[in-house]
Amino acid sequence: MDVELFAREPSEVAPCAVHVPHWLDTERQRALLTACRDWARPPAGLRTVRTPGGGTMTARQVCLGRHWYPYGYALTVVDGDHAPVKPFPPWLDTLARAAVADALGPSSVPAEPYDIALINYYDGDARMGMHRDSDEKTDAPVVSLSLGDTCVFRFGNTETRTKPYTDVELRSGDLFVFGGESRFAFHGVPRVHPGTAPPELGLAGRLNITLRVSGLPGTGGAG
Template identity: 80%
Template sequence: MDAGLFPRPRTQIAPGAVHVPDWLDPARQRELVAACREWARPPAGLRTVRTPGGGTMTARQVCLGWHWHPYAYARTVVDGDQAPVKPFPDWLGELGRRAVTDALGSEEATSAAYDIALINFYDGDARMGMHRDSDEKSPAPVVSLSLGDTCVFRFGNTETRTRPYTDVELRSGDLFVFGGPSRLAHHGVPRVHPGSAPPELGLTGRLNITLRVSGL
């Protein structure tokens, strides 16, 4: 359906978890896609993440500020080319704080000094299993920005990877923030809809920019 005819409402999915549709305008989306393409270049570029059990994540990843590897942070790409992690830009931190203010209010954003970005690239077959963002020392809210193909984002509970959970459709430009009692909720991406990205974005696949405060 045409999003202009049927606008999607801002929705609280759970306490502290808010979906804000169309938060990024088309121009800002294009700027972020261009930035992601630069960040994805080696050294310390886009990589396949391998789990301790020998498996691989289907979504590929590049990190800024701190390099995440299962299940810790480092200053170099310890599970890749060993290069220093790319710097986290100040403007991205400002974007994160503005996102938290818009979604949860200014009090939540006051102490949020964002210093990590995990950028995941999903092709049409990529998925993300249910997991918690629990390797940070800070309880600051997680900010998630979607670019490109639409996905199903499954937002669950703090106790288990199974039900209860809520499936949310995230389109290009959408914002999702979760903090407070939902900060350690399990979440994942069970499905991506290939070919659903806005044509003017020039992106095949989905990019997810996740901003966190390390507390390290």
């Protein structure tokens, strides 16, 4: 077993943008992976996202609570099988609120419940370009959880997709939360390292679970 010279510790990458290594232990990673596999099944399952310009995103996606498509939200999979979006379970709200409290402090936990999840699956060749999470009607912190392969997560600034930015290594079980003045910062995934997932997890590739507060009325509900 490899032992690192220095333990990975929580770090503030930008104001109100915090990386917390090892936030999910192995048991909680397995439980979340099992849930993701259930959510990925049709109807309203894992799909390829098509951009307005006719291209496709290399990471595949499934949504809970509301369905995201470029660039808005709907209650059905309007760019896929048109099935109703899967419900957002209350335990994900509990998980998101605990994540914000641990990363940014209890005072940063929003009054509104978390009600949207975007779950992206990356194989070894998938990437995510620099973008902002700006389709929500709220500035509540975004919670990002990683399972499987390690990736390079690029966290930038609020003005441009280019520098300055910071590259962070996100491993299975890591948490990243960004809110406050960094809530609308550009960010992306320029690289995934295939074969780096913990063997005991049983996952090839990377899953990213992003939890958000929509600020929108009439979500897909909880269940």
